[in-house]
Amino acid sequence: MLSLSSHDMQAVWLSLKVAAAATLLTAPVGFGVAYFLAFVRVPGKSLLEGLVNLPLVLPPVVVGYLLLLFFGQSGCMGPLLKAFDLRVVFTMAGAVIASAVVGFPLLVRAIRIGMENIDLHYIQASRTLGAGRLDTLLTIILPLSFRAVLAGMTLMFARSLGEFGATIILAGNIPGVTQTIPLAIYDYTNTPGGDSMALTLCLVSIFFSFAVLLASDAASRSFRARSAR
Amino acid sequence: MKNKMVILLPLIGLCLLFVLPARAEEVRISIAASLKDAVNEITAAFVKSNPGFSIVPNFGSSGSLAKQIVQGAPADLFISANPDWIEYLVKEGKISQDTVRIFTHNILVFVGPKTTEISSLADLARLQRIAIGSPKSVPAGQYAEQAMQAAGIYVELAASNKLVMAKDVREALLYADRREVEGAFVYRTDALLAQNSTILYSVPAGMHDRVSYLLGLTREGEQKKAARDFDAFLAGPEALRILEKYGFDIGGDTTGNK
Numbered sequence: 001m002l003s004l005s006s007h008d009m010q011a012v013w014l015s016l017k018v019a020a021a022a023t024l025l026t027a028p029v030g031f032g033v034a035y036f037l038a039f040v041r042v043p044g045k046s047l048l049e050g051l052v053n054l055p056l057v058l059p060p061v062v063v064g065y066l067l068l069l070f071f072g073q074s075g076c077m078g079p080l081l082k083a084f085d086l087r088v089v090f091t092m093a094g095a096v097i098a099s100a101v102v103g104f105p106l107l108v109r110a111i112r113i114g115m116e117n118i119d120l121h122y123i124q125a126s127r128t129l130g131a132g133r134l135d136t137l138l139t140i141i142l143p144l145s146f147r148a149v150l151a152g153m154t155l156m157f158a159r160s161l162g163e164f165g166a167t168i169i170l171a172g173n174i175p176g177v178t179q180t181i182p183l184a185i186y187d188y189t190n191t192p193g194g195d196s197m198a199l200t201l202c203l204v205s206i207f208f209s210f211a212v213l214l215a216s217d218a219a220s221r222s223f224r225a226r227s228a229r
Numbered sequence: 230m231k232n233k234m235v236i237l238l239p240l241i242g243l244c245l246l247f248v249l250p251a252r253a254e255e256v257r258i259s260i261a262a263s264l265k266d267a268v269n270e271i272t273a274a275f276v277k278s279n280p281g282f283s284i285v286p287n288f289g290s291s292g293s294l295a296k297q298i299v300q301g302a303p304a305d306l307f308i309s310a311n312p313d314w315i316e317y318l319v320k321e322g323k324i325s326q327d328t329v330r331i332f333t334h335n336i337l338v339f340v341g342p343k344t345t346e347i348s349s350l351a352d353l354a355r356l357q358r359i360a361i362g363s364p365k366s367v368p369a370g371q372y373a374e375q376a377m378q379a380a381g382i383y384v385e386l387a388a389s390n391k392l393v394m395a396k397d398v399r400e401a402l403l404y405a406d407r408r409e410v411e412g413a414f415v416y417r418t419d420a421l422l423a424q425n426s427t428i429l430y431s432v433p434a435g436m437h438d439r440v441s442y443l444l445g446l447t448r449e450g451e452q453k454k455a456a457r458d459f460d461a462f463l464a465g466p467e468a469l470r471i472l473e474k475y476g477f478d479i480g481g482d483t484t485g486n487k
Contacts (some may be wrong), residue, residue: 074407074408090409172409173363174394176390187363188365189296190292191296192295192299
């Protein structure tokens, strides 16, 4: 019962690739947006905040559909993408974008909380001692919020592993290209007699989620131990 | 204890209010996605001549519908686009063999935008992206796979990740209509409803098993007079007229000869 076909192994490998790509590519962006929301004072900041949090409250299928309208052949970006011979719909890039958009609010939220917990005195001291904004950002804010960044990335990675609605709409169900673990499980649940394979993939999914959480926990603790010295 | 009962009893009463009694004249049907428009019209005609009856339709890919019925979903009548799923349900004891009959037939075609040029199945190997229903649960996808295997191109197409799996035949059609793929394998009846796509190629009959829709009554449906009445209506002249209107292949016998 607990055997994975080569198709399933493809789905697992693809899931890991998509989740890793989405997390690593959006981490810098998420960090920047979190910094902006935490420290920069401009009017209308709540509008940006609402926009960033939108994918969190929208049903993933809606997010996927809006992305499809945006990136599709007849969508806003359609002609531009076509001019450069780029495709988003039904490609792995589409799967990465879907995961990235859906996980972004989680990333920003976690990092922002970490940043807001930094004692302002450290930042003020750094600035009065002559450090520029970038210097302060890299040497004070980044290390102090690192555990929050790690937590955010973990959340994002785990969310990407489980992302289904937006992925199936934007990236479609293409074995080997966009069929991640949730899509493969969905396929099996629709197949009479596919229960044992669906369950096997579920176990794999649970295993990976656990592994990610444990790894992140260990990294977080080791970082705390080092910075306490 | 008294306080809890004061809250609990009205809540239970409220729940009981929302339980809809199963009306004897309500027939629940699970129908293959490709039959959607035709069956909706047949249902409307049935209800018009039999007021007091109500039909509750559930459309989807035949495989997922069969799965639902096995898991206990309420259904009185099931129409599948692939005989395998009916046999599966008979084996599971959900459908009685004596109620099973052939409902109608269909023809597999390849649709797409006019810019795609196909003169034979072998030409499909040149395309970048083709949508088919997932062969694991969508009969249209299974027939398409059979045809492509017969043409010797399936393994190559699958290996080069050119096949987009749709959850049912209507979704495959949608992908073609939206131009996200260069073409899709759908039934002729779906192609006639397409907005932006035309039939590029009609798959020759010999390349796959004849597309046969099989109908069966479940154990519950057998007991219901309303379900049996609807079954009889589905075999009648009015239903056949509607099926023909939508382009279904109603003629011919079961051996695949027209």
